[in-house]
Amino acid sequence: MLWLCLYLLAVGVVVFFLYSRGIAVSKSIRAILYVFYPGKNTDRVTLESCTGWTRHVGRFCESRVYEFAFHGHLTRGNVDVILLDKKKRQLLKLNQQNPAGKVEVDKKKQYYLLWEYYGATGKCELSW
Numbered sequence: 001m002l003w004l005c006l007y008l009l010a011v012g013v014v015v016f017f018l019y020s021r022g023i024a025v026s027k028s029i030r031a032i033l034y035v036f037y038p039g040k041n042t043d044r045v046t047l048e049s050c051t052g053w054t055r056h057v058g059r060f061c062e063s064r065v066y067e068f069a070f071h072g073h074l075t076r077g078n079v080d081v082i083l084l085d086k087k088k089r090q091l092l093k094l095n096q097q098n099p100a101g102k103v104e105v106d107k108k109k110q111y112y113l114l115w116e117y118y119g120a121t122g123k124c125e126l127s128w
Contacts (some may be wrong), residue, residue, distance in 0.1 A: 004037075027054040029117065042127045043081075043113060050077070050117040058083065058111040065104045066128045070094035077120035086111040094126070 025038060029052030037044040037055050045054075064092065074096065083103060084090040091111075092101045098107055105111065113126070 001124050014021075025054055025056040028052045029054065031117075033094070037093075038113075042095055042125060043115070044123070044125045045115065047074075047077075047117060047120045050120045052117055054115040054117075055112055058113045060105045060107050060111065060128075063105060063107045065102050067102050068092060068094060068100065068126060068128045070099045071125045071127075072096045072122065073124070074101070074120055074122035076122070078118040079120045079124050080116040080118075081124075081126050082114040082116065086110045086112075088112070 012113070025036060027036075029050055031048060031050035031052070033046065033048035034050050035046040036054055040059065040061075068081075072079055072095070079095060081094045082090055085091055086109060092103045094101055117123075
């Protein structure tokens with residue numbers, strides 16, 4: 001029983017470490033196809049009939065004003081990408097109607113990138 005508790009604790013620590021570094025992703029989606037590639041300066045996603053959300057920690061190497069650009073090649077549905085601060089307050093919202101924006105980022109603070117999908121099919125990219 002002790003070994004099981006230690007194992008679960010170790011797994012929890014590893015998952016927390018990966019999530020806090022922006023490597024692990026939390027999501028709640030329903031889709032026929034969903035492929036998400038979080039990157040250092042770019043996130044990419046390929047979707048087929050996707051509804052739901054994906055969230056991960058944004059990794060920013062330096063404190064400066066970042067310019068975000070959303071490129072959506074959707075055949076159906078909508079996708080919103082939202083930059084949140086540590087308290088989950090919205091700093092920027094991008095989509096096909098509003099594809100670019102600038103935000104000042106402090107590398108010492110934590111930020112989240114939240115992708116929201118509304119029956120979306122196609123490919124999207126967010127770069128900064």
